[in-house]
Amino acid sequence: MIQDNNVHIQKQTVLALSEILTSLVILSFSLFPIAYIVSVLRYDPKSTPQEQSAFLFANSVFQQIIAKRANNPEFLPPHLPRTPIIDENGNPDSFFFSFLGGARTDENAQLAAASKNFNYQLTTYFVKKNVFKVSIELTYNDGEKITPYIYEKLFSQQ
């Protein structure tokens, strides 16, 4: 009788343990999507100051094209070879720095210093009839490696 009881208790314990193990398996599976959500939420891509500057420069060029085309629908952006934004003598490129409004303040000097290692190249080509693409390639040379940042925008020819 006592032996029967012991066997019964052992069976119960095994059953309880298997239930706990099953629940742990379910839990581990259910934790996976939660962990995935947390990892997605925590994903915080840090862009470098150079990348941000390149993005703002490219946006500035695209907006200038939009503004000029609003005034003159025939306007097409020029084809420009690779040119340094700040040349060897420290002079800023006139096309690129037209967005500074001409005045050279201390902050413009800061901006000029940050743009020192940038080169830019502007390419315009027709994708199909009435549609052209403007591509701007900015390359940042930090002395060790050259990092390219390429931005493209489609424009419709009216």
Add this chain to the structure above:
Amino acid sequence: MKQKSKSYYTLFALTLFIITFTAWALLSFIRKERNIAANFAESTEAKYAAVYDALQSATRRSDRALIRTSALELRLAEKTIAVFKLRDSALILSDTPIIKGVKSFEAILDKETKNLIHIKLSLSDPDPGHPPFATSFALRGLPL
């Protein structure tokens, strides 16, 4: 029977844990989104992104700009749709601070095109290596 109820308690505790964890994840997500919306962003990158988005959204809808000292008013068909101004070291858009800790905000209307605004903004305490925010936005006058 007792053992079985114990395992149910375990399952209950685990379910409760999952629910609490999910709620925490959701709440932190909402809080993060709210923070971005209210622009209490800390990093220079986040601040620049907030200013860029606000200016892009407003300039796309505007056909005219009025520029005053440290203030930019954007209009569509003579109706003011956005005002960016610097007040107490914060860039304000429609009475709500977009970003805090701003040293200077400058808007210049392009002399040649008249529909392009050059924006320059510098922060009091930018992260190292960041130049002032400088870019341009074209006015397009798209309807609201």
